[in-house]
Amino acid sequence: MFHFKENRSAKRHGGARSGPPGNLRVTMNSVSVRRNSAAVPFVLTFLVIVASGGLLMMIEKGMLNTVEAPGPRAMGRRIPTAEEMGNSHGYEDVDFQVSQDIRNRTIKAMCSQRNMPRDIWSLQPAQRRTLLQHILVNDQYGFLYCYVPKVACSNWKRVMKVLSGVLENVKVNIKMNHKSDLVFLASLKPDEIKYRLQHYFKFMFVREPMARLLSAYRNKFGEIEAYQKKYGVEIIKRYRKGYIKDSKIAGDDVTFDEFVRYLLDEDIERMNEHWMPMYNLCQPCVVPYNFIGTYENLERDAEYALQQIKAPSTVQFPERQAWYKPITAETLHYYLCSLPQKLLKELLLKYILDFSLFTYPLPNITTEYCRH
Numbered sequence: 001m002f003h004f005k006e007n008r009s010a011k012r013h014g015g016a017r018s019g020p021p022g023n024l025r026v027t028m029n030s031v032s033v034r035r036n037s038a039a040v041p042f043v044l045t046f047l048v049i050v051a052s053g054g055l056l057m058m059i060e061k062g063m064l065n066t067v068e069a070p071g072p073r074a075m076g077r078r079i080p081t082a083e084e085m086g087n088s089h090g091y092e093d094v095d096f097q098v099s100q101d102i103r104n105r106t107i108k109a110m111c112s113q114r115n116m117p118r119d120i121w122s123l124q125p126a127q128r129r130t131l132l133q134h135i136l137v138n139d140q141y142g143f144l145y146c147y148v149p150k151v152a153c154s155n156w157k158r159v160m161k162v163l164s165g166v167l168e169n170v171k172v173n174i175k176m177n178h179k180s181d182l183v184f185l186a187s188l189k190p191d192e193i194k195y196r197l198q199h200y201f202k203f204m205f206v207r208e209p210m211a212r213l214l215s216a217y218r219n220k221f222g223e224i225e226a227y228q229k230k231y232g233v234e235i236i237k238r239y240r241k242g243y244i245k246d247s248k249i250a251g252d253d254v255t256f257d258e259f260v261r262y263l264l265d266e267d268i269e270r271m272n273e274h275w276m277p278m279y280n281l282c283q284p285c286v287v288p289y290n291f292i293g294t295y296e297n298l299e300r301d302a303e304y305a306l307q308q309i310k311a312p313s314t315v316q317f318p319e320r321q322a323w324y325k326p327i328t329a330e331t332l333h334y335y336l337c338s339l340p341q342k343l344l345k346e347l348l349l350k351y352i353l354d355f356s357l358f359t360y361p362l363p364n365i366t367t368e369y370c371r372h
Contacts, residue, residue, distance in 0.1 A: 111285035132186035146282035207295035337370030
């Protein structure tokens with residue numbers, strides 16, 4: 001495993017699948033082959049640089065900032081053609097197939113490193129517990145969904161409750177209970193877990209790591225009183241001078257700088273799920289996900305996932321609520337560039353597996369760029 005030492009202190013069908021998913025079958029024309037061949041050395045070069053400790057230099061010089069963010073990734077299943085997905089979704093068959101293949105190769109290359117876990121039972125107990133507590137099970141349609149907070153997981157849980165008959169439709173106006181009427185892989189016996197991991201369709205959704213982090217910060221410390229009291233008060237006392245003995249702290253004015261300092265001092269395995277790295281939540285090296293969708297292409301990728309699990313045509317992924325405030329590129333730029341360079345570099349290193357495994361480009365954090 002690529003190990004970075006911390007420098008800081010403290011289906012639409014009615015039955016479960018009976019066999020394992022099919023092998024990935026991608027038909028590449030000469031153009032896609034040439035593009036793929038050119039892309040693979042870049043991925044391998046990236047891995048070598050990361051492993052050799054050259055990442056900080058690349059971050060500082062902005063060498064990775066021109067890499068285009070990819071679309072969704074499919075593993076173990078045939079990639080859909082443009083005709084199958086519909087041209088209205090913007091699919092270009094060659095580009096889509098090439099991007100999937102590159103991501104498959106990236107996952108395979110990184111997960112084949114000597115110290116990376118090989119299966120779910122090779123994980124440390126705490127890691128395995130976290131993983132199993134984040135994989136939801138649907139036996140009727142034969143699929144597993146690993147949820148990542150701040151990546152549309154509430155809407156996916158709503159979809160799962162509709163599929164299980166708990167909700168009439170995804171538009172029912174109720175507050176989402178994130179535990180009730182859902183089956184978690186953690187509740188099953190080892191042999192039941194093993195069977196489902198082998199035979200069910202498995203998918204997850206990911207998001208640009210820093211945008212996800214900023215979304216969690218703005219939501220939890222700006223809107224949720226329970227988080228303000230539990231985490232906000234602790235953060236302020238720990239990182240704001242003169243407040244360690246203040247008993248009147250509300251915890252509702254945590255700065256992004258203070259939040260980042262808190263993250264850097266936290267053990268990843270003990271983090272709250274809303275800011276724990278996506279890698280640690282869903283362990284893509286031990287769970288062979290058939291599809292990894294992206295938040296950036298949520299509508300398109302959600303439709304594809306629903307097609308793969310053979311959900312009824314009446315079940316549609318919920319639309320974003322009117323009150324939803326997106327994280328824009330400008331907003332993310334403002335928050336990241338407000339941090340001291342040293343903190344920002346350490347933050348990117350802490351989430352480097354999310355960037356590299358899910359092939360997200362590192363943000364431009366050069367002094368010159370932040371000046372604008």
